[in-house]
Amino acid sequence: MIEPSQPEDTDPDAEDGFYVLHLFVTGASLHSTRAIANLKHICESYIPGKYSLEIIDVYQxxxxAEREQLIALPLLIKRLPLPERRLVGDLSDTEKILAGLGISR
Structure with a gap:
């Protein structure tokens, strides 16, 4: 499931500071639904309109999932801006997530 937050006619890679995020989850588990909700809240609060989020259900x-060599789930991978980062858990610690994504308040 892809949820772009930018208009369709813009090139996200051309935009400075655009975040490309992939969130790997396990179906509709409690941790997965929390991670999705927490990440959406963080993105809309701190980088609205400057991100694309793809949610990948490893069961589907x-x-x-094998190609990414996943160890623990939910797993958020920040592809852009570089450097790539991986964050594990339900993403409930906003300060930790912001630091991991390189987002300053």
Missing amino acids: QKEL
Whole structure:
């Protein structure tokens, strides 16, 4: 499931400070639903309109999960801006998530 927050006619890679996020979850588990809600709240509060979020259910896309060599879930991978970062858990510690994503208040 892809949830772009920018208009369709813009090139997200051309935009400075644009975040490309992939969140790997396990179905509709409690930790997965919390991680999705927490991440959406953080993105809309701190980087509205400057991110794309793809939510990947490892039960439905096993080959993608294997390719990423996932160890723990939920897992957030920040692809852009570089450097790539990986954050594990339900993403409930906002300060830790902001620091991990390189977002300053």
